[in-house]
Amino acid sequence: MGNPRGFLETKRLKEGERDALQRLADAREFVVEPPPQAVREQAGRCMDCGIPFCHSACPLGNLIPEWNDLLHHGQEDRAVARLLDTNNFPEVTGRICPAPCEASCVLNIEETPVAIKLVERSLSNLPGDEIFAPRPVLPATGRTVAVIGSGPAGMAAAQQLARLGHAVTLFEKDDRLGGLLRYGIPDFKLEKELLDKRFEQMRLEGVTFRPGVGVDHTNAEEIARTFDAVIVAVGARIPRDADLPGRGFGGVHFAMDFLTQHNKRVAGDRIPEAEVISAAGKRVIVLGGGDTGSDCVGTSLRQGAREVIQLELMPKPPLQRAPHNPWPEWPLVLRTSSSHSEGETLRQEEEDKPRLGRDWAVSTVRFHGEGEGADGRVTSLEAVRVKLEGGRPVPLGEESFHLPCDLVFLAMGFTGPEHDGPVGAYGLAKDARGNIVTDAAGCTSVEKIFATGDASRGQSLVVWAIADGRRVAAGVDRYLREGAAAQAKAG
Numbered sequence: 001m002g003n004p005r006g007f008l009e010t011k012r013l014k015e016g017e018r019d020a021l022q023r024l025a026d027a028r029e030f031v032v033e034p035p036p037q038a039v040r041e042q043a044g045r046c047m048d049c050g051i052p053f054c055h056s057a058c059p060l061g062n063l064i065p066e067w068n069d070l071l072h073h074g075q076e077d078r079a080v081a082r083l084l085d086t087n088n089f090p091e092v093t094g095r096i097c098p099a100p101c102e103a104s105c106v107l108n109i110e111e112t113p114v115a116i117k118l119v120e121r122s123l124s125n126l127p128g129d130e131i132f133a134p135r136p137v138l139p140a141t142g143r144t145v146a147v148i149g150s151g152p153a154g155m156a157a158a159q160q161l162a163r164l165g166h167a168v169t170l171f172e173k174d175d176r177l178g179g180l181l182r183y184g185i186p187d188f189k190l191e192k193e194l195l196d197k198r199f200e201q202m203r204l205e206g207v208t209f210r211p212g213v214g215v216d217h218t219n220a221e222e223i224a225r226t227f228d229a230v231i232v233a234v235g236a237r238i239p240r241d242a243d244l245p246g247r248g249f250g251g252v253h254f255a256m257d258f259l260t261q262h263n264k265r266v267a268g269d270r271i272p273e274a275e276v277i278s279a280a281g282k283r284v285i286v287l288g289g290g291d292t293g294s295d296c297v298g299t300s301l302r303q304g305a306r307e308v309i310q311l312e313l314m315p316k317p318p319l320q321r322a323p324h325n326p327w328p329e330w331p332l333v334l335r336t337s338s339s340h341s342e343g344e345t346l347r348q349e350e351e352d353k354p355r356l357g358r359d360w361a362v363s364t365v366r367f368h369g370e371g372e373g374a375d376g377r378v379t380s381l382e383a384v385r386v387k388l389e390g391g392r393p394v395p396l397g398e399e400s401f402h403l404p405c406d407l408v409f410l411a412m413g414f415t416g417p418e419h420d421g422p423v424g425a426y427g428l429a430k431d432a433r434g435n436i437v438t439d440a441a442g443c444t445s446v447e448k449i450f451a452t453g454d455a456s457r458g459q460s461l462v463v464w465a466i467a468d469g470r471r472v473a474a475g476v477d478r479y480l481r482e483g484a485a486a487q488a489k490a491g
Contacts, residue, residue: 006041006044006045006046006072007045007046007047007107007112007114010041010042010044010045011112012042012045012112012113012114012115013034013038013041013042013115013118014115015031015032015034015115015118015121016031016032016033016034017030017031017032017338017341018030018031018032020341020342023188023342024301024302024342025302027186027187027188027266027302028187028188028191029095029187029188029189029190029191030188030189030338031095031121033121033122033125034118034122036122039071039118039119039122040071040072040074041072042114042115042118042119043067043068043069043071043072043114043119044068044072045107045114045115046064046065046068046069046072046114047065047106047107047114048065048069049065049106052064052065053104053105053106053328054101054102054104054105054114054116056104057100057101057103057104057328058100058101058463059461059463059464059466059467060086060087060093060463060466060467060470061086061467062083062086062087062101062120063082063083063085063086064101064114064116066082067079067080067082067083067119067123068114068116068119070082071119071123076123076126077130079123080123080126080130080131083120083123083124084131084135087120087466088155088156088159088160088466088469088470089152089155089156089198089466090120090121090123090124090131091121091124091125091131091194091198092152092181092190092194092462093117093120093462093463093466094117094118094120094121094122094123094124095121095189095190096185096189096190096291096462097117097461097462097463098291098461099116099117100330100461100463101116101117102114102115102116102117103327103328103329103330103331104327104328108327108328108331109327111320129197132197132198132200132201133201134201134204134205135163135205136163137162137163137165137205137206138163138164138165139165140165140166140167141164141165141166141480141481142167143166143167143228143229143480144166144167144168144169144226144227144228144229145158145161145166145167145168145169145227145228145229145230145231145476145480146168146169146171146223146226146227146229146230146231147161147168147169147170147171147230147231147233148171148215148223148230148231148232148233148234148421148422149171149172149179149232149233149234149235149453149455150170150171150172150174150177150178150179150209150211150233151178151179151180151181151233151235151453151454151465152179152181152453152462152465152466152469153233153235153452153453153454153455153465153466153468153469153472154170154179154231154233154452154453154469155170155178155198155202155466155469156465156466156467156468156469156470156473157231157233157452157469157470157472157473157476158170158202158207158469158473159202159205159207160469160470160473160474160477161473161476161477162202162205162206162207163205164473164477166476166477166480167206167208168206168207168208169207169208169209169210169227170202170207170208170209170210171210171213171214171215171223172209172210172211172212172213173212173213173214173215173421174211174212175211175212176211176267177195177199177209177211178192178195178199179235180235180237180256181195181462182195182263183256183259183260183263183264184256184259184260184263184292184295185259185263185295186259186262186263186295186298186299187263187266188298188302188338189295189338192263192267214421215421215422215425216420216421216422216424216425217424217425220422220425220426221425224426224448224449228448228480228483229448229449229450229476229479229480230422230426230448230449230450231442231450231451231452231472231473231476232417232422232423232426232428232436232444232449232450232451232452232455233451233452233453233455233469234417234418234421234422234423234455235417235453235454235455236414236415236416236417236435236454236455236457236458236459237256237414237417237418238414238415238416238417238418238434239254239255239256239410239412239413239414239415240410240412240413240414240415241254241410242287242364242410242412244364244365244366244367245366245367246366246367246368246369246378247367248373248374249367249369249371249373249374249376249377249378250369250371250374250375250376250377250378251369251377251378251405251406251407251408252367252378252407252408252410253277253407253408253409253410254409254410255286255288255292255293255295255296255409255410255411256292257277258277258296258299258409259292259295259296259299261275261276261277262277262299262303277407278303279299279300279303279304279305279308279407280303280304280305281304281305281306282300282305282306282307282405282406282407283305283306283307283309283404283405283406283407284296284300284305284306284307284308284309284405284406284407284408284409285308285309285310285311285381285403285405285407285408285409286300286308286309286310286311286408286409286411287311287364287408287409287410287411287412288310288311288312288410288411288412288413289310289311289312289313289314289358289360290411290413291337292411292413293310293312293409293411294310294337294339294340295339295411296310296409296411297310297337297339297340297343297356298337298338298339298342300407300409301339301342301343301356307356307357308343308356308357309356309357309358309359309403309405310356310357310358310359311358311359311360311362311364311383312358312359312360312361312362313361313362313363313386313393314360314361314388314393315360315361315387315388316334316360316361317332317333317334317335318332318333318334319333319334320333321333340356340358342356343356344356361385361386361387361388361393362383362384362385362386363383363384363385363386363393363395364381364382364383365382365383365384365400366381366382367380367381367382367408368380368381368382368402377406378405378406378407378408379404379405379406380402380403380404380405381402381403381405381408382400382401382402383400383401383402383403384396384397384398384399384400384401385397413459414454414459415433415434416430416433416434416435416458417434417435417436417454417455419434423436423455426444426446426449427445427446428444428445428446428449428451429444429445433458435455435456435457435458436451436455436456437456438450438451438452438456438472440471440475441471441472441474441475441476441478441479442456442468442471442472442475442476443475443479448479450472450475450476450479451472452465452468452469452471452472453465453468453469456468
């Protein structure tokens with residue numbers, strides 16, 4: 001244990017942030033890295049609990065007390081090695097994971113958990129890029145695997161299998177690798193050069209990349225015939241729509257269309273003028289109070305929105321844990337993201353800056369606009385106040401209210417994997433929610449076709465995607481080795 005009294009002597013350190021006005025002027029990450037000594041002191045707050053609840057809260061089973069202790073004693077290299085034993089991409093989870101491990105930290109009983117996410121991020125930022133150095137690869141097995149989808153689940157599966165000696169080819173329908181890590185997460189939360197470094201490491205470990213190659217009915221059969229196993233890791237990218245009057249008006253967009261286009265522009269891509277979705281000078285409404293909605297808020301502010309309002313169907317969460325939400329469960333409390341704090345700073349600094357508002361227990365009734373359908377433009381949103389009854393929102397009354405707007409972003413989650421790609425091409429069985437049905441090893445209803453990540457789990461956290469990718473990689477490895485053993489025996 002690092003410091004037996006560390007949690008008593010050292011207060012939790014909050015991540016530093018760049019000045020809000022400064023970071024709104026660029027696309028760089030908003031977090032400021034604390035000094036190394038401060039991070040070591042934070043690692044020393046870890047109690048080395050007899051029962052480390054943080055292990056079970058993290059789907060990856062990260063060995064948190066161990067790398068905290070190593071870092072506290074100045075053994076950065078060993079701490080990084082221990083971190084990488086369970087987590088393929090700590091540079092990602094240390095930035096965008098909501099850190100359920102911190103919620104289950106024993107210190108969180110008093111609401112001051114160990115700053116696990118800060119320590120993890122700092123370990124991934126150590127100078128020299130040791131964390132991206134290629135790791136040893138086992139001798140070649142002669143077996144081939146196709147991984148379809150380069151998000152965190154596909155990345156983890158591909159990397160694990162390559163390290164086990166299999167020849168892995170990673171297919172991605174987009175022009176760049178990374179899935180929603182590349183195009184769904186804004187650069188101010190995850191700079192994309194980190195992904196480029198990770199993919200270079202994977203290349204050096206033997207993974208072959210095929211960006212710009214979608215898998216559908218035209219080539220799915222050939223891929224299945226060419227490779228010994230196929231992993232479908234296409235995510236859950238069907239966005240939840242708003243089936244409401246006026247939905248067809250121009251200016252009403254899925255959040256991911258907006259975020260993807262902005263990330264492409266940051267990367268230097270040129271978007272045809274007629275297709276540009278810009279919040280500059282616009283009144284923006286974001287439907288959905290989760291991370292994707294928050295990302296739309298931050299992106300709209302960076303584009304120079306005139307006003308941004310975020311609406312959530314659920315009631316406003318409490319500021320502190322409710323009695324029915326005890327530790328170590330995830331605390332259902334009000335959370336303010338960096339994007340929300342940016343809007344508040346702008347409001348306080350200058351009167352002519354955009355106004356940011358958040359509202360809860362609001363249900364949209366319809367969109368109003370001028371013109372006809374897509375040739376028209378949305379001008380306002382009509383909504384009603386609601387309350388929860390039996391877990392379902394019920395209008396408080398018949399009176400509605402209107403909010404003027406020029407853009408509406410639908411950030412209400414995702415409903416499952418797209419079915420016109422490999423899911424439909426291979427005829428994979430789906431459950432009632434549209435997710436791919438698999439067993440514990442990731443096997444689908446079709447021989448030698450596996451599935452992992454959100455495509456089989458449903459929309460979830462990045463740590464679950466990485467954990468699923470590692471789990472299914474182990475299942476594919478067993479499948480390939482058992483098949484090879486059976487062939488050798490038959491021969």
